[in-house]
Amino acid sequence: MAPRGLPQAALARVREVIAPNGRVIRVRPLHGGLSSSVHLVHLESDDGTRQAVVVRRLGEYWQRTDPAACAREFKILHALRALSYPVPQPLLLDVQGGPFGAPTVVMSRLPGKPLLAPRKRSEYLQQIAATLARLHALPVEPFAFLNDQRVNVERTLAAFPGDKNDPLQATVWSEARAAWPDVARAKRYHTLVHGDYWPGNLLWVRGRLTGVVDWEQPRLGDPAKDLATCRGDLSVLFGLDAADEFVERYLEAGGLAFENRRFWNLLISIYAVKEINHWASVYPLLGRADITPALARERIRAFAEAALAMSA
Numbered sequence: 001m002a003p004r005g006l007p008q009a010a011l012a013r014v015r016e017v018i019a020p021n022g023r024v025i026r027v028r029p030l031h032g033g034l035s036s037s038v039h040l041v042h043l044e045s046d047d048g049t050r051q052a053v054v055v056r057r058l059g060e061y062w063q064r065t066d067p068a069a070c071a072r073e074f075k076i077l078h079a080l081r082a083l084s085y086p087v088p089q090p091l092l093l094d095v096q097g098g099p100f101g102a103p104t105v106v107m108s109r110l111p112g113k114p115l116l117a118p119r120k121r122s123e124y125l126q127q128i129a130a131t132l133a134r135l136h137a138l139p140v141e142p143f144a145f146l147n148d149q150r151v152n153v154e155r156t157l158a159a160f161p162g163d164k165n166d167p168l169q170a171t172v173w174s175e176a177r178a179a180w181p182d183v184a185r186a187k188r189y190h191t192l193v194h195g196d197y198w199p200g201n202l203l204w205v206r207g208r209l210t211g212v213v214d215w216e217q218p219r220l221g222d223p224a225k226d227l228a229t230c231r232g233d234l235s236v237l238f239g240l241d242a243a244d245e246f247v248e249r250y251l252e253a254g255g256l257a258f259e260n261r262r263f264w265n266l267l268i269s270i271y272a273v274k275e276i277n278h279w280a281s282v283y284p285l286l287g288r289a290d291i292t293p294a295l296a297r298e299r300i301r302a303f304a305e306a307a308l309a310m311s312a
Contacts, residue, residue: 006039006055009099014041014106017092018053021046031285035059035216037102040109052109053091057102062216070103071095072146073215077107079142085135086110086211110211112203116237116288120207122249125242127209128202128230129249135212136191136223136256143192149221150184156267162274169273172304176266183263189256193219197226198233200286223256228264232272235303236296237288243303265307269300276300 011024022045030038037057044050062069070093077090088107095103118124157177162169194201195217203211219225227250231243247258258264272279276297283291 006041007099007101010055010101010104011041013094013099014053014055014092015043018051018106019043019045019049025050030054031282035062036214053106054088054109055100055104055106057097057100057104058216059102063102066216067095067103069216070105072218074105075145076143076215076218077105080138080215082142083138085138086131086209087215088211088213110203110213112205112210114200114202114286115204115207116199116283116286118207121238121242122245123207125234125246126249126253128199129246129255130253131202131209131212132194132197132223132226132230133250133253133255135194135197136189136226137254138192140190140192140220143218143220146192146218146220149193149219149225152219153180153184153267156270161270166273168301168304169270171308172266172269172273175308176263176270179260179263179266183260186260188222188259189224190220191223191256193221193223193225195219195225195229197230199230199237200233200282222260222264224258224260224264225267227255227258228261228268231265232268232300232303236276236291236299237283239299240302240306260312262307262310262312265303265310269304269307272300273304 006027015022015024022043024041025044026042028040030040036059039055040052041055042052058070074090074093077087080087081089088110090105090107092106094100097103157180160173162173164170196214201212201214202209203213227247230246234246235243277293280291280293280296
């Protein structure tokens with residue numbers, strides 16, 4: 001569970017740092033977050049200047065499994081901003097939680113909001129793909145502080161996390177586990193990986209992609225992880241054809257070869273098939289009331305079955 005409502009002490013801390021001698025005008029929660037509590041805080045400085053900032057507090061899961069996520073996000077946002085990648089500016093870090101009640105990052109508000117129902121799907125997929133290709137082309141030296149992706153993969157494969165009564169979940173996990181030794185030994189790319197690159201973490205203004213948010217899970221590793229993650233969500237939103245078109249657009253934009261596709265799609269499926277009912281609660285909040293839990297479940301299972309059918 002993510003912490004809810006911002007305490008008055010938290011708002012006072014934000015005002016003190018962002019708008020000294022100013023005031024808080026308005027606070028509202030932002031929809032879509034499952035692992036964190038996210039609020040938009042509007043402030044007015046003593047000179048009348050107004051601005052809005054985003055306050056993101058880690059939920060219980062991240063506090064328990066990865067308490068360093070806030071400090072890491074704060075640091076990676078600085079590095080990405082220095083490389084002119086479209087991310088928020090980090091403004092305040094509180095790793096202890098203090099008045100916020102949980103580890104917290106305060107950042108600038110980027111223009112735009114998530115877009116899950118585009119009018120021109122191919123243009124939409126092209127921008128998503130090009131922005132990801134640009135991420136994977138960044139130098140890795142500024143991100144040397146990040147963990148290697150292999151650690152997380154091996155943790156996922158160490159023990160079956162799903163429902164033993166669901167044959168699809170069990171098969172996906174066992175097939176991914178069997179494939180991993182060969183994938184781990186193969187020559188691979190080593191790039192910055194977002195970790196949760198999907199349309200809900202992308203911001204848009206009038207059909208133009210303006211920013212990438214939610215940097216809780218970045219790693220250094222194989223960019224195919226990001227492609228597989230996005231393919232899974234695109235398959236739920238639009239079907240498998242859109243997921244495949246996204247990969248084509250990524251390669252056209254100069255993206256790196258999507259190797260070991262079967263493994264990475266299987267890896268994504270392990271948790272996607274298990275958690276889809278929970279994840280599906282976000283789609284209506286982001287403008288896709290047509291994506292019911294039943295439809296989301298049907299489509300992600302089709303994605304997992306297609307991954308099993310892949311030859312490589």
